[in-house]
Amino acid sequence: MVGTGRWQKSSHSGTEDCVQVADRSDDRARVGVRDSKVRVAGPVITFDAEAWVAFVGVTR
Template sequence: MRNIPDYDLSWRKSTYSGGGDNCLEVSDNHPAALIPVRDSKTAPSGPKLTFRPEAWSAFVRGIKN
């Protein structure tokens, strides 16, 4: 995970969030091919976590299991 500058990212809510207030948002257009993640309650100025693609894939697999 890395601290990232505020790029012009496009964010989407997790399909598992159900549209409520407790949503995870993910960006797919980071210029360094990283996966930024944030909590929708603190967006846009709140903290973001950034994962390498392989770490994000492992995280998603773990949640699904």
């Protein structure tokens, strides 16, 4: 789970239906991803740095 990291959405996202990402405040080598529609109650997927780079590389 992401600690007090700051959540942000892509500048390519609209006003709704997007994902948000945040660095983990307790472990900067990990990135959390969540659905913006269910912010607090929803699940968070956590990627390590290597997996995040691979994920972003195939989704661009």
